Amino acid sequence: MKFGVLQFPGSCDDRDAVEACARVGDAVLLWHADRDLHGVDAVVVPGGFSYGDYLRAGAIARFSPVMESVIEFANDGGLVLGICNGFQVLTEAGLLPGALLPNTGRRFVCRQVDLEVVDADTPFTNLCAPGERLSIPAKHQTGRYHAPGLDPALVVVRYAAGHCFNGSQDDIAGVRNARGNVFGLMPHPEHAVDPLTGSVDGLRIFESMAAHVGAAHVAV
Amino acid sequence: MTLLRAGGAGIPASARASSSLGVVPRVQVLIRPKSGILDPQGKAVERALPALGFDGVSNVHVGRLVELDVEDVSQVDAMCERLLANTLIEDYEIVS
Numbered sequence A: 001m002k003f004g005v006l007q008f009p010g011s012c013d014d015r016d017a018v019e020a021c022a023r024v025g026d027a028v029l030l031w032h033a034d035r036d037l038h039g040v041d042a043v044v045v046p047g048g049f050s051y052g053d054y055l056r057a058g059a060i061a062r063f064s065p066v067m068e069s070v071i072e073f074a075n076d077g078g079l080v081l082g083i084c085n086g087f088q089v090l091t092e093a094g095l096l097p098g099a100l101l102p103n104t105g106r107r108f109v110c111r112q113v114d115l116e117v118v119d120a121d122t123p124f125t126n127l128c129a130p131g132e133r134l135s136i137p138a139k140h141q142t143g144r145y146h147a148p149g150l151d152p153a154l155v156v157v158r159y160a161a162g163h164c165f166n167g168s169q170d171d172i173a174g175v176r177n178a179r180g181n182v183f184g185l186m187p188h189p190e191h192a193v194d195p196l197t198g199s200v201d202g203l204r205i206f207e208s209m210a211a212h213v214g215a216a217h218v219a220v
Numbered sequence B: 001m002t003l004l005r006a007g008g009a010g011i012p013a014s015a016r017a018s019s020s021l022g023v024v025p026r027v028q029v030l031i032r033p034k035s036g037i038l039d040p041q042g043k044a045v046e047r048a049l050p051a052l053g054f055d056g057v058s059n060v061h062v063g064r065l066v067e068l069d070v071e072d073v074s075q076v077d078a079m080c081e082r083l084l085a086n087t088l089i090e091d092y093e094i095v096s
Helices: A014-022 A065-075 A085-092 A203-219 B013-020 B040-051 B073-084
Strands: A002-007 A026-031 A042-045 A079-083 A099-101 A109-117 A133-140 A144-146 A155-159 A172-176 A182-185 B026-033 B064-069 B090-095
Touching: A002 A014, A002 A065, A014 A026, A014 A203, A042 A065, A042 A085, A065 A079, A079 A085, A079 A203, A085 A099, A085 A182, A109 A172, A144 A172, A155 A182, B026 B073, B073 B090
Parallel strands: A002 A026, A002 A042, A042 A079, A079 A182
Antiparallel strands: A099 A144, A109 A133, A109 A155, A155 A172, A172 A182, B026 B064, B026 B090
């Protein structure tokens, strides 16, 4: 299992994403100007402030050379995980429905939140139980999910009752595409992979991806 | 000032005139939060004004202004659709 973690100017969670991926497989950084995905099995679009988040969060990164390849990769069924700014990039790219708006409270908020796994039958949550709670940090100012007319079947994780601080529609924390191979969420599973930082629940996301890719290889 | 609605056809008359003189037209794009979507920035400004003694202010919204010199003004609409605005959450207006 080989993960590729994108690196834009302004990414800041790319190293932690590599650390998290490296606990369940191999992980490489993929530079934004390089179209070559170097044969990875899954792509992680990490958090941060790609290209300074100028214009709108993720708006410029969405047109970077590496994203052209990621869009092709996703359209071919490849696994793509977007975290925080990565989620914003994937919505801007049209790979995921909806958009992220400024938090209703206007402030940047950094706190540990509980997520509820709504759909445990995805390549990103297959090792979770339906309804299971994951304790994962969230840190953002532009995380209010907005998707008028969203198919509820696309919701993968919600903020648990009382944990949604950003005003997201229906407390939605993460959604997938219709095909199920692209998933984005605002909270940061890559920051919850070591007991040192209080929770290892985030590891489940990366382990699920590895299990999915492993099973696919066996099936072939 | 000529206003051109989002998605509207045609080029503002003033821009056409400058084109014929060989001057690159200056275009302004106004981008606003879509109506009906909560605009926390606008709300914060709306609440701040009465605190300074400015009463009777309502419906405040904060958006963005993008100014650009552009040779072919007919392309600005496509620029807005593809990059300058996210039409799921924002309305834009091309002004020149």
